[in-house]
Amino acid sequence: MHRSGDDRTVDRTVDRTDDLTDDLTDGRTTVGTPALSCTGLTKSFGGRVALDKVSFAIAPGECYGLLGPNGAGKTTTISIACGLLRPDAGVVNVCGEPITDGRGSSMAARGNIGYVPQDVALYPELSAVENLKFFGRLYGLGGRHLAARVTDAVETVGLSDRANDKVGTYSGGMKRRANIAAALLHEPRVLILDEPTVGVDPQSRHAILEMVDRRRSEGLAVLYTTHYMEEAARVCQRIGIIDAGKLVVEDTPRGLTSRLGGSDRIRVTGEGDLVALASACADLPGVGASVVVDGGVALTADDGRQLIPLVVSVAAKAGVSLSSAEVIEPDLEDVFLALTGKELRD
Amino acid sequence: MVAHELRRRVRDRSALVTGFVAPLILTGILGFAFAGGGAVHPVRIGMAVAAPKVTVHGETRAGSVNGTGLVGRTLISEVVAAGRVAAALPDWVSTTTVSNPGALRREVADGVLDGGVIVPDNLGLTSKPVPDRTSSTPFGSRTRQSVSTRVSTSPEALSRLLTPVVSPGTGNVGDGLTVIDNRTSLVGAQAASALASGIAARVYAGVLTDSSARSHSIGSAVAAAARPPDISVAIETIGNAGHNVLYYFAPSIAVIFLFITAGLGTRALVAERSEGTLARMAAAPVRASSIVMGRLVAILGIGLVSMVVVWGATSLFFHAAWGNWAGVLLMCVGSTVAIGGVSVFLASWARDERQAFGIAMIAGLALALLGGNLLPPGALPGFLSDLSLGTPNGWALVGFGRLALEGAGVAAILGPLAVLGMIGIVFGAAAASRLHRMVES
Numbered sequence: 001m002h003r004s005g006d007d008r009t010v011d012r013t014v015d016r017t018d019d020l021t022d023d024l025t026d027g028r029t030t031v032g033t034p035a036l037s038c039t040g041l042t043k044s045f046g047g048r049v050a051l052d053k054v055s056f057a058i059a060p061g062e063c064y065g066l067l068g069p070n071g072a073g074k075t076t077t078i079s080i081a082c083g084l085l086r087p088d089a090g091v092v093n094v095c096g097e098p099i100t101d102g103r104g105s106s107m108a109a110r111g112n113i114g115y116v117p118q119d120v121a122l123y124p125e126l127s128a129v130e131n132l133k134f135f136g137r138l139y140g141l142g143g144r145h146l147a148a149r150v151t152d153a154v155e156t157v158g159l160s161d162r163a164n165d166k167v168g169t170y171s172g173g174m175k176r177r178a179n180i181a182a183a184l185l186h187e188p189r190v191l192i193l194d195e196p197t198v199g200v201d202p203q204s205r206h207a208i209l210e211m212v213d214r215r216r217s218e219g220l221a222v223l224y225t226t227h228y229m230e231e232a233a234r235v236c237q238r239i240g241i242i243d244a245g246k247l248v249v250e251d252t253p254r255g256l257t258s259r260l261g262g263s264d265r266i267r268v269t270g271e272g273d274l275v276a277l278a279s280a281c282a283d284l285p286g287v288g289a290s291v292v293v294d295g296g297v298a299l300t301a302d303d304g305r306q307l308i309p310l311v312v313s314v315a316a317k318a319g320v321s322l323s324s325a326e327v328i329e330p331d332l333e334d335v336f337l338a339l340t341g342k343e344l345r346d
Numbered sequence: 347m348v349a350h351e352l353r354r355r356v357r358d359r360s361a362l363v364t365g366f367v368a369p370l371i372l373t374g375i376l377g378f379a380f381a382g383g384g385a386v387h388p389v390r391i392g393m394a395v396a397a398p399k400v401t402v403h404g405e406t407r408a409g410s411v412n413g414t415g416l417v418g419r420t421l422i423s424e425v426v427a428a429g430r431v432a433a434a435l436p437d438w439v440s441t442t443t444v445s446n447p448g449a450l451r452r453e454v455a456d457g458v459l460d461g462g463v464i465v466p467d468n469l470g471l472t473s474k475p476v477p478d479r480t481s482s483t484p485f486g487s488r489t490r491q492s493v494s495t496r497v498s499t500s501p502e503a504l505s506r507l508l509t510p511v512v513s514p515g516t517g518n519v520g521d522g523l524t525v526i527d528n529r530t531s532l533v534g535a536q537a538a539s540a541l542a543s544g545i546a547a548r549v550y551a552g553v554l555t556d557s558s559a560r561s562h563s564i565g566s567a568v569a570a571a572a573r574p575p576d577i578s579v580a581i582e583t584i585g586n587a588g589h590n591v592l593y594y595f596a597p598s599i600a601v602i603f604l605f606i607t608a609g610l611g612t613r614a615l616v617a618e619r620s621e622g623t624l625a626r627m628a629a630a631p632v633r634a635s636s637i638v639m640g641r642l643v644a645i646l647g648i649g650l651v652s653m654v655v656v657w658g659a660t661s662l663f664f665h666a667a668w669g670n671w672a673g674v675l676l677m678c679v680g681s682t683v684a685i686g687g688v689s690v691f692l693a694s695w696a697r698d699e700r701q702a703f704g705i706a707m708i709a710g711l712a713l714a715l716l717g718g719n720l721l722p723p724g725a726l727p728g729f730l731s732d733l734s735l736g737t738p739n740g741w742a743l744v745g746f747g748r749l750a751l752e753g754a755g756v757a758a759i760l761g762p763l764a765v766l767g768m769i770g771i772v773f774g775a776a777a778a779s780r781l782h783r784m785v786e787s
Contacts, residue, residue, distance in 0.1 A: 082629045084786075107631035115629040121622030138630035182626070 033096045035060045035112075035221030036081065036190045041090035043076055050076045051087070052245045060189065063212065063222040065236030067229070067336065073245040074225040075118065078194050081223065082115045095189050111139060114188035118195050120175040121182075124168030128159055128178045131167060132185055139186035153181040158207060173204025180208065184215065191215065192223045197231060209235050229332040239332070243340040257330045264304030265328040268311055269296035272320035280314040296324075304329065389439045389537045392462040394450040396524070439537045447524075452758070454526045455751040456744045457718060457734070460534020462526035463542045464582075522546075523579045535581075542579045596666045597677075597746035598719040600656035601739045604649045604682060605714065608689035609706020611645030617699040619784060628785050638781040642774070645690060650682040669749030673756045677749065680763045681742035683770030688713070688738055691773045694780035713737045741765045 037057035043050045051073045058064040068074050079085035081092050083099040083106070092099040094109040122131045132150045136142075141149055154163040157177035162170065167178055176196060183191060193212065197205045213235050216222050226232055232239050233253045240250035249256065270277075278297045282290040286307060288300040301307045304327035315322050442459070444450040450462040523542040527535035618624040627637050657674060660666035668674045692709045696702035714720050717739035734740035745762035748754040 079625075084625055084628055110629060110631040113629065115626060117622040117625055119622035121626040123623060135626065135630070138627060138632050140631070 034058055034093070035062075035095055036192075036223060037091075037093045038077065038081060039091045039093075041077060041080055041092070042088045043080065043085065044088055049245050051080070051090075053090070054242065054245070054247045055090075056240050056247060056250060058190070058221045058223055060221050061216060061219045062238065063216045063224055063236045065232035065239040066223065066225045066242055067227075067232055067239055067332070068225075068242035069340075072242045074242060075194060076245075077242070078115075078192055078223065078225065081192060082113055083110050111186070112189045114183035114186065114191045116180050116183045116191070116193040116196050118198065120167075120179045122167045122175065122178055125166060127164045127166055128154055128170075128181070129163050131178065132182055135182045136185045141186055149185050149187070153185045154178075156184060156211060157181040171201075171204075173200040173207075176200050176204060176208060177211075180211065188220070190221045190223070194225050195227065196224075197226065197228065205231075229336070233332055241336060241339055248339050253332060256332060256335045258302065259335065264301055264307075264330070266299040266301055266304045266307060266311065266326070267293070267296055267328070268299075268315065268322055268325045270315060270320045270322040270324075272315075273318055274320065276318040277315050277320045280318050281311055284310050284314065389460045389534050390458075391439060391441050391534065391538050391541055392444040392450045392453055392459040392526075393441060393541075394444040394447045394462065394464050396447045396464045396466045436537075439541075441541065451526055451752050452748060452754075455747045457747070461536075461538030463538055463545065464524040464526065465545065466522070525579060525581045527581060539579070539581065546579055596656060596660040596664075596668065597743060597750065598714075599660075600653040600678075601681060601685060601717075601742050602710065602714050602719050603652040603656060604685040605689050605706065605710030605739075607649040607652050608645055608686040609693050609703065609710060611641070611648060612690045612693035612696075612706060613699045613702040615641050615645075615781065615784070616693070616696050616702040620698060624785060634782055634785045635778075637785050638778050641781060642686075642690065642778060646682050646686040649686045650678060653678045653682060667750060668746065669753060670755050673749045673754070673759050674746070676756065676763060677742065677745045677759055677766075680745070680766035680770070681738070683774060684738035684766040685742065687770045687773035687777050691777035691780060694777055694784065713739055716740070718743050738766060738769045741769070 034057035039055045041051050041054040054073065054077060056064065056066075066074050066077060076085065080087045080090075081094075081099070083092075086100055092109075094106075094112045097106050097109040097112070099106055099109045122128075123134075126134070129150055132153055133146060136146045136149060150163075151160075154160050157180055159174060159178055159181065162174065167175060170178065176199075180193070180196060183193075191212070196212075197208055200208070209231060212222060212224065216235070222235075224232070224236060236253065238250060238252055239256060241248045241256070249259070251259070268277075274292045274297055278290045278292045281287055281297060281299055284301075284307060286302040288302075290297060290299045292298075299307070299311070308325055308327065311325065312322060444453060444459075444462065447464045450459070450464060453459040454462045523546055525535070525538045525542045527538060615624070618627075624637075628634060657668055657678065661668060689706055689710065693702045693706045696705050716733050717737035718734045719739055735744070741762045745759040745766070748758045748762070752758065
């Protein structure tokens with residue numbers, strides 16, 4: 001489903017999170033309450049609309065990716081979600097608690113958030129332990145509990161052996177990991193990461209993604225913004241694409257890619273009656289097109305991976321000896337380009 | 347590369363400030379200070395009458411020949427205001443009358459006056475009757491009068507009192523003249539000494555002793571008469587032991603450190619905003635006001651420590667006398683709050699840490715010049731001297747001056763403390779508001 005311009009509306013997959021959102025808007029804070037919900041967030045700077053009625057919700061144990069080019073409104077969304085910025089309209093709830101009310105920010109709601117800024121927001125002249133202790137105290141930690149949490153956090157991010165070194169002496173990847181440790185210290189229920197892997201080496205990126213996925217699987221709700229499609233596809237259960245302040249679409253990674261005409265491309269090569277094979281494949285469920293191409297058959301299908309065994313079976317019956325089978329899935333970059341008409345890194 | 351850097355700096359506007367605005371301001375201040383803006387800087391000399399010391403039942407007390415100080419005041423009026431001495435002074439020296447010696451000392455210590463002369467009420471009067479006789483003085487023949495029989499408040503009688511009354515060589519004199527000098531205005535000290543010598547010479551045109559080693563035209567001329575001393579001119583440098591320049595500049599340096607520490611503190615806060623740590627703190631479950639107050643207290647605390655360090659170091663290593671310790675401590679706190687508040691408020695307008703540092707340095711230097719931290723107010727032209735009391739550091743130096751130069755107690759600094767407190771409250775609140783906005787944005 002492609003939409004563009006001002007008429008765009010959010011196209012979402014109806015799933016459990018929508019149900020949770022409905023729960024929340026009804027004012028009920030039940031077991032199914034989203035860990036983080038943003039409803040109708042609107043924000044303007046001067047005459048420029050930075051956010052236009054952005055709504056989404058994240059369940060406990062879910063990682064929600066917010067994708068968009070620079071200036072799309074990702075950081076504004078995160079700033080509002082963290083209580084750093086007051087929206088012109090809309091509501092943010094964290095574990096059922098509004099982040100802001102008429103008088104200011106809710107301390108309880110803030111205490112449930114772990115915020116990882118885009119920049120490495122640590123004091124370079126202090127060690128990781130000193131940094132973590134400082135930020136831990138801001139969240140009400142102290143004494144032995146704080147010391148234990150600091151130890152656990154540096155172990156989680158793999159910095160135990162350098163924990164007492166000044167952060168300024170760390171590599172870029174180590175700084176990023178320490179940056180995340182500071183957000184995990186107080187065991188938040190919602191983790192908000194603003195492009196946490198920018199400028200890090202592949203090894204550190206892998207470690208960060210592993211850590212995020214592990215904490216998510218332990219029940220943490222994660223709001224994750226990134227420029228990197230492969231990261232979003234790897235760690236996010238759902239993705240919202242934001243452009244020019246509007247949430248264009250949200251869905252699972254699979255759901256998003258299937259919107260591109262809904263098709264994987266499958267290409268098989270082999271020897272034998274390729275015309276008969278193409279004809280037989282056209283009758284398979286979920287196949288859109290089946291044509292003979294140079295040395296093989298090209299198919300489009302809703303789910304190429306599930307179709308492969310059937311294609312192999314049909315080929316055997318058609319007397320075709322297959323030499324290769326390849327599934328080419330459309331990626332999120334294609335989805336973004338199709339939905340917004342621009343590259344993600346524009 | 348150069349063009350790129352210049353373009354960047356110009357767009358940042360810091361180059362405009364540091365390259366043009368600041369040099370023009372500082373050039374103006376220095377020009378007025380050292381070149382007098384093209385005009386000769388007037389030297390202001392104050393005069394006050396002191397009650398003489400009298401002995402009652404063996405106890406020395408301050409007293410007065412006629413109980414009102416009228417003799418001394420009339421003497422000042424006759425000798426100075428009537429132009430008998432003042433006329434001999436250069437036209438860039440002006441004289442004024444101050445109500446009492448304490449006020450005179452304070453105004454000299456504060457830099458309001460460049461120097462002063464204390465005239466004892468019994469100047470030129472002997473302490474016991476002596477026979478009338480005529481003596482010859484460089485100013486003509488005069489008839490000596492006996493104090494016990496001749497003191498009167500009538501103008502005619504007072505006029506007679508202004509004649510030489512002590513026979514040269516008797517050594518039997520009343521209290522002498524006292525020149526008040528704070529050593530921060532050398533021209534003022536010179537003029538005050540000359541004025542005192544002129545008075546002494548006029549009252550008793552015979553002998554003059556200047557207890558200081560300095561020589562000046564009138565004193566030298568009179569001393570050339572080679573007669574025994576009868577009317578003394580004592581130099582009282584406010585403070586003691588000749589460390590007055592240090593006494594003055596030690597607090598001045600401490601105050602300058604306040605500008606530096608407060609400016610650097612604000613710069614660090616601005617840097618935190620750009621580095622993201624401020625946002626991380628703001629996202630934590632703590633009030634923005636707590637963050638702001640924590641930063642302000644830290645900035646002011648470091649400023650206070652810097653002042654105390656200067657106080658301790660100059661006292662310990664250079665034997666500077668800052669005066670009453672409780673007063674000094676109060677002044678340190680008051681100065682820190684006021685100057686820190688002003689400095690943080692100004693630097694809070696910066697968009698980045700480079701601007702914050704520039705604002706802090708330029709504002710600090712300009713206020714230090716205006717307030718008298720680099721040049722004593724007495725060395726500045728009149729309107730700039732007046733402006734010094736429009737700066738927090740100017741008031742800080744008034745308070746420190748009263749403690750160190752005048753030897754005053756806590757009561758004497760309540761005024762400066764109140765002013766500093768007001769400045770601190772106004773600018774501290776404004777600075778807190780600015781920082782609060784910075785944290786929330």
